[in-house]
Amino acid sequence: MVDVMLAGGISMAVALLGTKPFIAFLVRRRYGQFIRDDLIHHHVKRGKPTMGGAVIIGAALVGYFGSHAMLQILSVTGVLKVTHSGISLSALLVLFLLTGLGLVGFLDDYTKIRKERSLGLTAKQKLIGQTLVTVTFALAALLVTDEQGLSPASTAISFIRDTHVDLAFAGPAVAVILFIAWANVLIAGASNGVNITDGLDGLATGASVMVFGAYTVISMWQYNQGCDVMPGLSCYNVRDALDLAVVSCAIGGACFGFLWWNASPAQIIMGDTGSLSLGAALAGLAILTHTQLLLVVLGGLFVIVTASVIIQVISFKLTGKRVFRIAPLHHHFEMVGWSEVTIVARFWIIAGICIGAGLALFFGEWVANV
Template sequence: MLIWLIKKLFGSYFELSTIFSLTFRVIFSFFLSLFSFLYIGPKCILWLRRMRCFQIVRDYGPKSHYSKRDIPTMGGIILISVTFFSILLCSQINNFYVWYVLFALLGYGVIGFVDDYCKLVKKDNSGLGCFGKYFWQSTIALFLLFIMFVIDNRKISDINLVIPFFKEFSLKLGIWYLLLVYFVIVGSSNAVNLTDGLDGLVIVPIIFILTGIGLTSYIVGDLNFANYLYIPYVEGVKELVVVCAIMIGASLGFLWFNTYPAQIFMGDTGSLSFGAVIGTMAIILRQELLLLVLSGLFVLEALSVIVQVIFFKSFGRRVFLMAPLHHHFELQGCPEPRIIVRFWIISFIFMLLGLINFRIQ
């Protein structure tokens, strides 16, 4: 939108090739979202405090979390707002991939907001409930699939599933590809949501993943790079580099206030929406399995919950002291800051593994 406005106002007077270059827009959009968050963040935190939007802590959770009951939640509202308006200002809004991202961001953001609001009203951690949350997540994911593959006429028969680290081998899933795409969006959203349990724990891995996706967007969107690295070329996805830069800037701004000890939490409003956007971008880039590598930490956290539930219902025993995995280490007596930083390191390693994939031929 900003690009269109500059063209209209000054296009006949100035040489604007630098302003419209991808590099300039990536840098400009990053700082725009970062400083926008840093500016409005303190004001929003004060407003959330006045509205008494405080974190709801589970009674059966770690006792160290009781001190977090006076910390505002729903910081995802700021994340979504800054990201949304920065994308409108800095990206090419005629690129339909950008609108896929915005749809996932706002759709899952609404689900998270309603869930957070229900928690505040009920004064417990149930929110929408598992069924209600999953139903609406599925509804939005299926509608997004409908737009991608029916309205835009994206042919499933032309899509092969790219296998990371095996450049000359791919799978043709046919109609089953739609099921994979559905689980990538819903699974990514829920995995990020499950990981969001400690101060700053989830936002730094999100930054690492967005960095990996941003670099992947540039590679996949460049015909020469894609051919050289034996990966599918997708026209127009370079614009997602700008989107990733915006989300990284907003995430760093959020980390400024969310780092230990946190001044604000993102709540389901932020975790569900950012998780869904990450999954959506992986689908657009046709790198669904690469996302499993980049977001390896989130996968481990989600698997710990699945394993815990299966073992408890099947054998009446728990594998972990508490799931997700970060709570297990908390109950073992590991200090919260140490868990957070170690999980950041693990996430960084997964990002490097994902990027190494492009150099293996």
């Protein structure tokens, strides 16, 4: 518990204190955001410092590794009796997704700045980058085992926990290929979902804080009810559950500290550097906590906003008509006349409802099996 609190506190402090000098650096280098011409409400944001996701990633890394270092110091000095201090493969895999997709996002943001346009990397370039990171993550998560032979990930499709739908039905070799493909779907979907939602000041950042908070709670519960601690029908066979709570809280804390500067009127934008990395980290947590499909509920706001884009595209191609004035959904409400702050507040409420529903499903399943 102490390491979870330390990780969140350190990362929040680093993001809170480190964002302002980073903003000054970006202003000196003239690294500003470019805005779509059809988003007339946002032309005032043109030139606003972007790539703020680099602060979130850096703060999360400092929070995670700093918490382990501090816990070790407290243990050595006898100030605190430590029951958990090891850096786990599961947490490193989540951080790998965070930094790997963050790098793809950084290249996208930098391309926009360098070429002075609202479009960065091509779809093909983004796909190649996402695929390289995801394949590396998937192979390590599935094939690297501990002394008990347990790997961080499972070939079974999971909801609250692993279901009976197992990709291993096709044989070991094919199961690995299918798992890599499934991981690609989850990570690409989550990263692009957060990316699409990141269109208003503080919207994606605030929603991400809530989802990472939910995964912190889920991971801690899985640790406390782990099969090695509390064996039984309702126990969780999740590797490194407590350390997943540490890394989740570190990322959530970093987002929380960054939100001080990203809330309306935002002084900095997270950019693709932040949105792609946060979505990928959420997908990584879903895979490693064996709650893959539960992410659809917990991240319901991201799903709704992404669905609005899909609906708009399908409707226009089939009928030539638009369902919304403009997509994604939050921009539609801007065109209707809602203020940006109102939209963000109400969308945060929706995000909170989705998270409440997801946690209710998670704990309800456990209660039903007790």
